[in-house]
Amino acid sequence: xxxxxxxxxxxxxxxxxxxxxxxxxxxxxxxxxxxxxxxxxxxxxxxxxxxxxxxxxxxxxxxxxxxxxxxxxxxxxxxxxxxxxxxxxxxxxxxxxxxxxxxxxxxxxxxxxxxxxxxxxxxxxxxxxxxxxxxxxxxxxxxxxxxxxxxxxxxxxxxxxxxxxxxxxxxxxxxxxxxxxxxxxxxxxxxxxxxxxxxxxxxxxxxxxxxxxxxxxxxxxxxxxxxxxxxxxxxxxxxxxxxxxxxxxxxxxxxxxxxxxxxxxxxxxxxxxxxxxxxxxxxxxxxxxxxxxxxxxxxxxxxxxxxxxxxxxxxxxxxxxxxxxxxxxxxxxxxxxxxxxxxxxxxxxxxxxxxxxxxxxxxxxxxxxxxxxxxxxxxxxxxxxxxxxxxxxxxxxx
Amino acid sequence: xxxxxxxxxxxxxxxxxxxxxxxxxxxxxxxxxxxxxxxxxxxxxxxxxxxxxxxxxxxxxxxxxxxxxxxxxxxxxxxxxxxxxxxxxxxxxxxxxxxxxxxxxxxxxxxxxxxxxxxxxxxxxxxxxxxxxxxxxxxxxxxxxxxxxxxxxxxxxxxxxxxxxxxxxxxxxxxxxxxxxxxxxxxxxxxxxxxxxxxxxxxxxxxxxxxxxxxxxxxxxxxxxxxxxxxxxxxxxxxxxxxxxxxxxxxxxxxxxxxxxxxxxxxxxxxxxxxxxxxxxxxxxxxx
Numbered sequence: 001x002x003x004x005x006x007x008x009x010x011x012x013x014x015x016x017x018x019x020x021x022x023x024x025x026x027x028x029x030x031x032x033x034x035x036x037x038x039x040x041x042x043x044x045x046x047x048x049x050x051x052x053x054x055x056x057x058x059x060x061x062x063x064x065x066x067x068x069x070x071x072x073x074x075x076x077x078x079x080x081x082x083x084x085x086x087x088x089x090x091x092x093x094x095x096x097x098x099x100x101x102x103x104x105x106x107x108x109x110x111x112x113x114x115x116x117x118x119x120x121x122x123x124x125x126x127x128x129x130x131x132x133x134x135x136x137x138x139x140x141x142x143x144x145x146x147x148x149x150x151x152x153x154x155x156x157x158x159x160x161x162x163x164x165x166x167x168x169x170x171x172x173x174x175x176x177x178x179x180x181x182x183x184x185x186x187x188x189x190x191x192x193x194x195x196x197x198x199x200x201x202x203x204x205x206x207x208x209x210x211x212x213x214x215x216x217x218x219x220x221x222x223x224x225x226x227x228x229x230x231x232x233x234x235x236x237x238x239x240x241x242x243x244x245x246x247x248x249x250x251x252x253x254x255x256x257x258x259x260x261x262x263x264x265x266x267x268x269x270x271x272x273x274x275x276x277x278x279x280x281x282x283x284x285x286x287x288x289x290x291x292x293x294x295x296x297x298x299x300x301x302x303x304x305x306x307x308x309x310x311x312x313x314x315x316x317x318x319x320x321x322x323x324x325x326x327x328x329x330x331x332x333x334x335x336x337x338x339x340x341x342x343x344x345x346x347x348x349x350x351x352x353x354x355x356x357x358x359x360x361x362x363x364x365x366x367x368x369x370x371x372x373x374x375x376x377x378x379x380x381x382x383x384x385x386x387x388x389x390x391x392x393x394x395x396x397x398x
Numbered sequence: 399x400x401x402x403x404x405x406x407x408x409x410x411x412x413x414x415x416x417x418x419x420x421x422x423x424x425x426x427x428x429x430x431x432x433x434x435x436x437x438x439x440x441x442x443x444x445x446x447x448x449x450x451x452x453x454x455x456x457x458x459x460x461x462x463x464x465x466x467x468x469x470x471x472x473x474x475x476x477x478x479x480x481x482x483x484x485x486x487x488x489x490x491x492x493x494x495x496x497x498x499x500x501x502x503x504x505x506x507x508x509x510x511x512x513x514x515x516x517x518x519x520x521x522x523x524x525x526x527x528x529x530x531x532x533x534x535x536x537x538x539x540x541x542x543x544x545x546x547x548x549x550x551x552x553x554x555x556x557x558x559x560x561x562x563x564x565x566x567x568x569x570x571x572x573x574x575x576x577x578x579x580x581x582x583x584x585x586x587x588x589x590x591x592x593x594x595x596x597x598x599x600x601x602x603x604x605x606x607x608x609x610x611x612x613x614x615x616x617x618x619x620x621x622x623x624x625x626x627x628x629x630x631x632x633x634x635x636x637x638x639x640x641x642x643x644x645x646x647x648x649x650x651x652x653x654x655x656x657x658x659x660x661x662x663x664x665x666x667x668x669x670x671x672x673x674x675x676x677x678x679x680x681x682x683x684x685x686x
Contacts, residue, residue, distance in 0.1 A: 106500060106504070106581070108580060108581050108611045109585070109611040109612060109614065109615060111504055111507045111508070111581070113504075142508060143501060143504035143505055143508065144505065144508060181501065184499055184500070184501050186500065211499055211500045211501065212497075213473060213497040213498065213499045213500070214499035214500070214501065214502075216474060217474070217499075260554075261554045262552060262553060262554045262578075263552065263578060264550070264551065264552020264553060264554045264555040264556075264578070264605075264607065264632060265552065265554040265555060265558065267552075267607060267608065267632040267633045267636060268552075268555055268558075268605075268630075268632035268633075270633075270635055270636065271632060271633065271634045271635050271636075271656075271672070272673060274634070274635040275672055275673060280635075283636070288496060288521075314554075316537070316540070316554045316557040316558060316561075317537055318523050318535045318536055318537050318553045318554065318557060319494075319523070319535040319553070347537075347539060347540075347561070348537035348539060348540070348557060349425075349535075349537040349539075351537075351539065377539065377561065380562070380565075380674065380675060381558060381674065382673050382674065382675050
């Protein structure tokens with residue numbers, strides 16, 4: 001769960017990481033009123049859950065209230081990487097002498113937390129990491145370890161903080177690391193940490209991403225007004241619909257509707273379709289042990305997508321039982337009917353039960369099964385993939 | 399021989415009295431898995447499928463000699479349960495539930511390394527040694543005792559690979575599901591080395607996935623392995639995924655695409671496969 005800059009800064013304040021005084025505005029008029037009172041040059045920052053904001057024109061400097069309102073008009077009309085701008089953060093403009101970078105993240109392959117710091121902060125930090133790795137300092141730490149003050153001091157010196165700010169810099173580093181652990185973060189970044197002309201250190205931006213799976217143990221976030229949210233960029237209406245139903249789904253450009261089991265074959269099945277010369281219309285994941293209702297909803301998504309010419313179904317029942325799968329498909333057929341061909345394979349836990357249910361339903365309503373080709377364990381999944389590609393080319397489309 | 403579990407393993411189930419725990423205890427027993435007991439705090443003294451339930455792992459281990467545990471608990475209870483089992487001397491753990499908090503898994507991994515225990519999951523289908531033990535949620539229909547080991551992130555891919563090996567007569571020694579969560583208890587290289595030490599395993603099929611960070615680690619061990627490794631990577635044609643901020647890019651580098659992962663594995667000496675049907679063909683060429 002990604003936090004907005006203003007939310008990240010709330011957490012920073014809690015951990016005594018210095019930030020500017022700031023106000024949040026939701027309309028150009030509000031921006032005008034706030035800036036009028038501030039009586040100093042301000043920076044207006046679009047609040048969006050995406051990086052690259054500065055490069056997308058989401059940051060403006062205004063000398064006075066009228067100019068601020070003009071910029072605010074523009075900012076509220078912006079969409080940055082699919083995110084509309086609903087709020088603007090207003091802070092006094094800083095007189096910047098130097099920009100540093102401090103971050104904490106997880107090195108998953110090596111099971112370590114990593115503290116990262118550089119004397120060259122700002123928007124080009126990744127480029128610096130690639131071209132001048134010597135300018136990036138990394139300290140791997142165990143999840144159960146604190147950062148020692150001496151390590152933090154050494155980092156503060158290495159990135160070139162002025163002598164009189166070494167202790168303060170070390171304290172910021174330690175606080176950021178503690179915040180990372182306290183809130184089950186996946187990523188926290190101060191980029192840039194700014195040294196102002198009058199010799200102060202300030203976190204000028206805040207990037208905080210928390211582990212969705214651990215938000216349950218931080219009810220205080222909600223008390224601070226930080227609502228739980230999904231990370232979403234630009235979504236198609238169908239992707240939005242799928243998300244509301246709790247189904248991981250992505251629209252793709254092809255014409256074969258993918259109706260797989262779990263994410264593993266959801267991903268590999270798409271490769272198979274490509275391998276045999278077809279184009280998947282989507283990625284989808286049923287999740288573990290889907291209910292019949294969820295299975296039916298997966299079919300609704302594909303049935304309603306006009307580009308889908310053929311549906312390719314695969315179910316290898318593990319924790320997801322074949323009888324529930326069959327129940328879901330039958331439920332869908334009875335409620336909606338299916339106008340497109342469905343070629344599918346089903347095997348695994350409770351497969352006999354699933355097959356029996358299909359056979360009974362077909363006997364009772366043969367017309368519902370007119371477009372369905374059903375296979376069991378005897379047919380390799382590759383054959384089913386080929387058949388789906390073949391049917392798609394017969395049906396036409398792209 | 400097999401790796402991780404066989405018929406002599408004494409298996410306990412943590413969360414034995416819950417819905418999933420009960421259901422899969424019965425399934426695993428039906429397969430012949432040697433389940434000796436389980437835990438459920440506050441329910442000590444009860445029985446599930448005729449097997450004793452204890453309040454704590456220590457009691458379960460003392461009374462039954464359990465050395466392997468399958469965890470069927472809600473994600474938020476997994477860290478404590480896993481650490482409890484590791485400290486009680488359980489040497490192999492299977493974490494079936496998904497969405498385990500990442501920081502929790504880092505703690506679990508640390509405990510496991512410190513105590514010489516092996517953990518797989520979260521979000522794993524489990525481990526299957528055909529004809530001996532089925533630990534987790536795998537459907538037994540796909541499996542038959544044989545001579546190829548498998549290790550995969552995804553459950554469904556494990557089933558498809560085993561299904562292919564079974565129908566072509568190779569069969570499997572042990573099939574390991576590493577799990578689908580972002581941080582896992584074990585890595586590809588660690589499981590590959592266990593197969594390398596198993597005389598019955600004549601080849602290993604590993605299936606990685608786009609977005610994983612453990613595939614690259616396999617490249618460290620494959621060049622020195624005598625057992626041939628076949629590799630598949632899911633997501634060759636997947637649309638580019640999201641990245642996690644600057645720090646992620648700095649630490650994990652440019653996350654390998656599926657194609658790059660497969661090339662890297664091939665360079666290390668693995669035999670790349672594109673479909674499941676490529677697997678028996680490759681095995682045939684290798685004379686397995």
